Structure formats: C-alpha cells, structure tokens
Amino acid sequence: MTLTNSKERLTNKTSSCVIQPTILEYNGSIFEYSAYKPTMRFLRDFDSIFPQLSSRQKAQLLVVPVIQKCEHDMVGLSKEVNDERDIKLELFISWGRRVVDRIKSVGMWADMMDPASGFPIFSHPGSSPYPDVQGTVMLDSRFDVQNVG
Template sequence: MVDAKTVQSVDDRKQAICLASPNTFVFEDSTFEYSVFKPSKRFLRDFDTIFPSLTSKQRKELLVIPVIQKCQYDMVGLTAEVNHERDIKLELFVKWGRAIVQRILSIGMWADIMDPASGFPIFSEAGPSPYPDVQGTQMLSNRFYVQNIGCCHILFHPTWHSHIYPSTFFTNAPVDILLKVIAEVNAKLS
C-alpha cells in the first residue's frame, strides 16, 4: 500500500515521469514517434486555461503524449516544399489523432489533440491559452532541445534534428489502455 507521504512526494515532483519510452510506427508513409508522460504538478499549473472543461480530477490523471513525425525537409526553412510538407504532416496527425480520440471516448475516457498550427484543442472547448508543443515536449523529455531561430523556437530530435513536425496528444486514459488503443487503431489504419 502507498502511504500518504509517498503520494505527496509524487504530487510535488518537478519532473515528468516517462511511462512509455519512444515508440515508432508508420502511418500513411509517414514515420511517427510517440512517448507517454505523466506530467509534473508544475507542468499542469496552467492547464485550466488550456482545457477549461477538464475537472481537477481529470487534470490529475492527465497524460501527455508528444507525437513527432519525421520530415523530408528541414522544418526551419520557409520554402514552398517545407510549407507543403507541414500541411501534409498536420493532416496526417489530425487523421491519426482523431481515430485515437474517438476510440478512447468510446470507452468512456477523455482525450484530445492539439492543433500544432494554433496550439488550441481540436475536440474540446478551448481556453484562452494555447499549448506550446515545442516547449511542452522539451519540458517533458530531456531527449529534445530547443533552439531560438529568429522569433521561433525550433525543437530538435536526437536523431532527426529539425526534420520533424511536433504535435501533442492528451488523455486521462491509463497508460496500459492508451497503449492498447494506439496498437489497435494503428493495426486498423495500416
């Protein structure tokens, strides 16, 4: 049995806990990588302005899943090819994410994905604050680093560097159920 002192120390932790190490799969010819984190209390501090409809219990159960897609082009660029690839990666993330969200909702749990272009949730009521995918991913995992390039923050993957398209998935489903749903949906979609 877990005692109150242990629970308190977990609640006060300042670091996210990785519940599922990076896992890679291919969806519609795009390489995706995701990992699952239980965010720290500090990380969740302002989530009521991102997801205002979540209850405090749902926020305490929240899992954050950074989803990275490998890109052909360096996403630092501003060419027509880069912009076209960004659009494709956004569409793929939304298509994949919608299938995961629908499945999790069908079993009575909450889930949503962020629109990486705006930082606002796609399926839930949006609050006044956007979620910063780049900074959020860096705060969760020390595998990534961020570089300021002009007015933009660019996330760098340890292998793919800046040839990535970052996005984020959120749920209050337990990690074992989330992983089963991802495997089930990926098998159906492939």
C-alpha cells in the same frame, strides 16, 4: 495529444514516462510518441488551456508528445517545405483523430492540439494555446528543440 488514465496520481514531482518512445508508421509517415505523467507545475498551465477539466481529470492526465519525421527543415519557406508541412499536418490530424476516438470509446477524456494554433481540436479552447515545443522539452529533456515561429 493528451489523454487520461485512472491509474495515475498527482503525487510525482517530476514528469514520469509511462510509455517509452515508440516509433510507428501511419500512411507512409514515421511518427514517434511517448506518454508522460506531468508534474504539478506542468498541470498548472493546463488550467488556461483546458479550463473545463475537472480535478479528477487533471489527476489522471497523461500528455502524449508526438513527433513526426520530416524530409525538410520545417522552418523553411520554400514550396517544398510548405507542401510537406501541409501533408504532415493532415497526417497528424488524421492519426490523432483515430487515437482520440479510440480513447473516448473506452470512456476516457482525450483531446489533441492543433499544431498550427496550439488550441484543442475537440474541446472548448481556454485563454492560452499549448506551447508544444516548450511542453515537449519540459516532459522529455532528450529533445533539443527551438521554437522559431
């Protein structure tokens, strides 16, 4: 999920955490989110993901990685894993829409990425999907994740 904040500038050379990791429960599912002011290198990739963003919007951009607790290893192929994956996706989309709607209601730009495709849900998609696993690791090195699909 991404949003903009007018008080941030593009002057930093490392991603800075502006909202520390926070745990919340939504409809019985545990989420963790945080917010980061991305580096210039990170932002360069956004040109092909969100080509419609203005320079001002990019200068104000915050990136919000969202992690959801799962009971199963999501790389599995069993019925239980598929069912949990579907439920977690629906919960993420439901929660994310509420967050995006709230941010937009105060006059800020916001969007969220479809975890299945990597493309924006609300904006016109660019030529590249957002690499959520790589993006999360670039923003917060405490995660040891692997992209298996």
